Amino acid sequence: MTGKRVVKEEPIPEDWRGRRVGLMDALLYARNQILMKRGLWFATGFDTVESLVSFILGWASNTQFNGGSDQEWEDFWEWLRDVKHEMPPEGWHVKYLRDCDGDHERAALKFLDFAAEFVALRRKTPSP
Amino acid sequence: MRTSTFVSAGTVLLLGLLCLVPFEGLASSPAAMAPLPSLVLNTPPLPGDESIRARLKACLLMGDLHCVVDQYLLLKDIGRVPGWLVAFQNAFAVANQKAGECEKVAKTIHEGLTRLGQRPEFLRITIDGQAKVMGFDEIAQGVLIRTHQLSTRAYHVAVWFEGRVIDAYTGPAGLSLREYMARLNTSPGSKIVEEVVQTL
Numbered sequence: 001m002t003g004k005r006v007v008k009e010e011p012i013p014e015d016w017r018g019r020r021v022g023l024m025d026a027l028l029y030a031r032n033q034i035l036m037k038r039g040l041w042f043a044t045g046f047d048t049v050e051s052l053v054s055f056i057l058g059w060a061s062n063t064q065f066n067g068g069s070d071q072e073w074e075d076f077w078e079w080l081r082d083v084k085h086e087m088p089p090e091g092w093h094v095k096y097l098r099d100c101d102g103d104h105e106r107a108a109l110k111f112l113d114f115a116a117e118f119v120a121l122r123r124k125t126p127s128p
Numbered sequence: 129m130r131t132s133t134f135v136s137a138g139t140v141l142l143l144g145l146l147c148l149v150p151f152e153g154l155a156s157s158p159a160a161m162a163p164l165p166s167l168v169l170n171t172p173p174l175p176g177d178e179s180i181r182a183r184l185k186a187c188l189l190m191g192d193l194h195c196v197v198d199q200y201l202l203l204k205d206i207g208r209v210p211g212w213l214v215a216f217q218n219a220f221a222v223a224n225q226k227a228g229e230c231e232k233v234a235k236t237i238h239e240g241l242t243r244l245g246q247r248p249e250f251l252r253i254t255i256d257g258q259a260k261v262m263g264f265d266e267i268a269q270g271v272l273i274r275t276h277q278l279s280t281r282a283y284h285v286a287v288w289f290e291g292r293v294i295d296a297y298t299g300p301a302g303l304s305l306r307e308y309m310a311r312l313n314t315s316p317g318s319k320i321v322e323e324v325v326q327t328l
Contacts, residue, residue, distance in 0.1 A: 008320040038275040
């Protein structure tokens with residue numbers, strides 16, 4: 001073996017191809033990394049619940065700075081606040097971490113489970 | 129190596145062992161990883177027996193560090209394990225399974241193998257992509273336990289020796305490139321790039 005050689009390529013998931021991948025897709029991806037035992041860090045860089053907050057802000061900023069919008073993400077935010085009442089003023093990450101006895105992975109998963117629940121609801125019966 | 133040496137050693141079984149071991153000057157021959165009969169390894173060599181070198185290599189390829197150390201002490205007729213050999217053993221400590229340690233570990237393993245008369249190379253692994261994620265799966269009984277963060281800068285270095293990749297995660301026996309790459313992960317859309325180099 002001489003010189004640089006591409007030895008492996010991680011494909012884009014089938015479900016993401018041919019369409020725009022939004023923040024909710026990225027959150028489901030992050031959730032899947034935890035569920036398959038890979039760890040939250042694989043999506044966000046760290047295993048803390050705060051890293052998920054930063055990941056979300058980074059993704060949303062990229063969308064916004066490029067003049068785009070992500071309606072599904074905005075709808076999720078409102079649903080979490082007004083329907084689930086799980087968006088407390090102190091910050092969801094603070095409350096969830098307390099709810100989960102300081103377990104960062106469980107706190108992150110609590111948020112990501114809401115994301116999965118919303119996506120399952122919304123994508124099954126899309127709003128007009 | 130002369131045939132008469134082996135005849136005088138009186139261990140016919142060693143002929144079988146030699147078939148598994150590449151001769152000097154053919155260091156790039158692929159490693160044969162078939163387990164060696166315990167009878168071969170348990171037969172003590174006579175003084176000056178050339179088979180010590182062959183045993184040492186066989187132990188190396190199997191990743192049996194105790195055996196490597198024993199054979200080296202026998203070969204050099206010394207009673208004390210030299211510092212570089214202690215470092216070589218310690219390179220595989222669990223504490224070294226941490227992002228940021230790989231270069232130190234690879235250099236230590238490389239030096240150890242070189243001093244043991246081998247010709248190791250380095251394997252540089254980088255990520256071609258935006259997200260720069262690099263993880264290595266820890267698997268027990270076929271089940272993923274967790275994925276270690278191999279690097280925070282999408283750069284990992286291991287040792288490339290006899291067709292196997294060796295680092296703190298693989299242990300001294302190493303893994304074939306195929307096995308290693310099956311456990312090396314990055315995020316969707318990224319490519320893993322490898323390069324064999326002589327120095328770091």
